[in-house]
Amino acid sequence: MPLTKLRILxxxxxxxxxxxxxxxLVALSSLPLFGVVAxxxxxxxxxxxxxxxxxxxxxxxxxxxxxxxxxxPFERESTVQSGDTLASALARLKIDxxxxxxxxxxxxxxxxxxxxxxxxxxQATTAPGGDLLTVQFERSNAPALLVRRAGDSFVAEDASxxxxxxxxxxxxxxxxxxxxxxxxxxxxxxxxDQMAETFSTAIDFREDLRRGDTFSVIYTVNYRNGEPVGTGxxxxxxxxxxxxxxxAILYRDPFGTEAYYTPEGESLKKxxxxxxxxxxxxxxxxxxxxxxxxxxxxxxxxxxxxxxxxGTRVKATGDATVEFAxxxxxxxxxxxxxxxxxxxxxxxxxxxxxSGMRRGRAVSQGEVIAYVGSTGASTGPHLHYEVRIAGAxxxxxxxxxxxxxxxxAAQRARFLQQTAGWSEKLSLLRGTNLAALD
Ligand SMILES: [Zn+2]
Numbered sequence: 001m002p003l004t005k006l007r008i009l010x011x012x013x014x015x016x017x018x019x020x021x022x023x024x025l026v027a028l029s030s031l032p033l034f035g036v037v038a039x040x041x042x043x044x045x046x047x048x049x050x051x052x053x054x055x056x057x058x059x060x061x062x063x064x065x066x067x068x069x070x071x072x073p074f075e076r077e078s079t080v081q082s083g084d085t086l087a088s089a090l091a092r093l094k095i096d097x098x099x100x101x102x103x104x105x106x107x108x109x110x111x112x113x114x115x116x117x118x119x120x121x122x123q124a125t126t127a128p129g130g131d132l133l134t135v136q137f138e139r140s141n142a143p144a145l146l147v148r149r150a151g152d153s154f155v156a157e158d159a160s161x162x163x164x165x166x167x168x169x170x171x172x173x174x175x176x177x178x179x180x181x182x183x184x185x186x187x188x189x190x191x192x193d194q195m196a197e198t199f200s201t202a203i204d205f206r207e208d209l210r211r212g213d214t215f216s217v218i219y220t221v222n223y224r225n226g227e228p229v230g231t232g233x234x235x236x237x238x239x240x241x242x243x244x245x246x247x248a249i250l251y252r253d254p255f256g257t258e259a260y261y262t263p264e265g266e267s268l269k270k271x272x273x274x275x276x277x278x279x280x281x282x283x284x285x286x287x288x289x290x291x292x293x294x295x296x297x298x299x300x301x302x303x304x305x306x307x308x309x310x311g312t313r314v315k316a317t318g319d320a321t322v323e324f325a326x327x328x329x330x331x332x333x334x335x336x337x338x339x340x341x342x343x344x345x346x347x348x349x350x351x352x353x354x355s356g357m358r359r360g361r362a363v364s365q366g367e368v369i370a371y372v373g374s375t376g377a378s379t380g381p382h383l384h385y386e387v388r389i390a391g392a393x394x395x396x397x398x399x400x401x402x403x404x405x406x407x408x409a410a411q412r413a414r415f416l417q418q419t420a421g422w423s424e425k426l427s428l429l430r431g432t433n434l435a436a437l438d
Contacts, residue, residue: 078092079119080116090122093122102154105153106153112139131149133148135154144225168220171214178279181215195217200274202268210242214430218429219234235422238429249262265416271318277314306382307380308382311373314347314350316337316367320338320339321362323336323344333349333351345388346385349382350371351375352370
């Protein structure tokens with residue numbers, strides 16, 4: 001079975017030079033391990049499994065050997081399975097019998113062997129010639145136990161506090177709301193927010209979300225001594241909205257600046273947001289908004305209206321300079337932003353402005369500039385939003401919005417080299433969703 005296909009490699013923050021295989025959590029429909037393979041499309045003849053739609057999480061341990069370039073040392077990792085003895089778990093790490101006997105002759109290791117627990121990880125490092133150098137045992141409520149070769153025997157010590165970053169892959173399907181689906185898939189809010197933010201130039205999550213939309217996320221979780229201590233960041237994501245796939249991949253340039261790009265290297269960051277309204281748990285869900293925008297774009301109505309409760313936060317849809325913030329006739333409280341390339345955006349009927357909104361102030365994409373209200377010629381709380389080019393109103397729902405330039409050629413080559421693996425992982429994850437769909 002090509003388990004290596006499922007192997008995820010990542011840099012440890014504690015040793016960026018060395019690459020390790022990681023135990024990887026893959027969120028899947030409730031499939032047993034072999035079902036996972038079917039879901040990944042490696043064994044198509046078993047794909048007709050009747051799969052319930054709920055997304056649950058399965059932990060898969062993937063022992064693997066990864067070389068650290070040409071110089072070693074090499075690290076192998078295994079997870080203790082139920083039914084394992086310490087000896088059988090060590091044997092899976094390709095530690096030879098003599099060394100296993102020597103290890104078990106070490107008092108503290110013998111003690112550990114008596115209370116071996118499924119799920120704990122064991123890591124072994126070997127010299128390029130194959131000699132066992134160290135074995136590290138994960139323990140409960142204690143620092144890992146590090147055992148080092150000392151001639152023909154081994155000596156044990158508490159490992160210094162082990163902090164590491166693991167990569168987690170999860171996917172889900174929208175049933176009622178984005179956050180409902182991310183909750184079901186066990187995805188932390190921080191990652192759900194990052195996903196919504198990352199795709200906000202491509203998808204308006206308030207208006208565009210469809211039942212049956214699927215998503216996959218690959219993100220990091222920080223661990224200390226084997227226990228999760230915090231959510232890291234989104235590395236890659238896919239959102240299939242109304243049948244159209246959007247992908248985002250985090251890229252760190254040589255200067256350390258990080259941003260999300262499509263797999264082809266197009267920037268996701270600097271286009272215009274699809275919606276000027278903040279998307280959050282509060283405004284999440286299918287908008288009752290089959291009727292929204294309340295009034296379409298036509299000659300007399302120069303923008304689109306987004307229904308939203310008074311006080312909903314209004315965001316600048318692109319980097320801009322404030323051109324106007326004040327009261328203006330039927331618009332009521334109005335903000336006009338001036339963007340590059342002759343674009344302007346209008347935000348009207350506001351209840352209030354964000355502090356500091358005045359002519360000349362620079363605002364960034366996504367920055368809160370005001371709050372939804374019903375001032376001016378308005379019959380209920382909503383946001384009237386306009387996009388103008390050289391003064392002429394455009395239909396915000398269809399106008400071509402300027403993006404920022406893609407990566408320069410030299411950067412793009414580096415980007416593609418660094419990120420190709422993530423695209424492949426996203427495709428594998430999509431397979432799990434497709435399997436769950438029918
Ligand atoms: Zn309007």
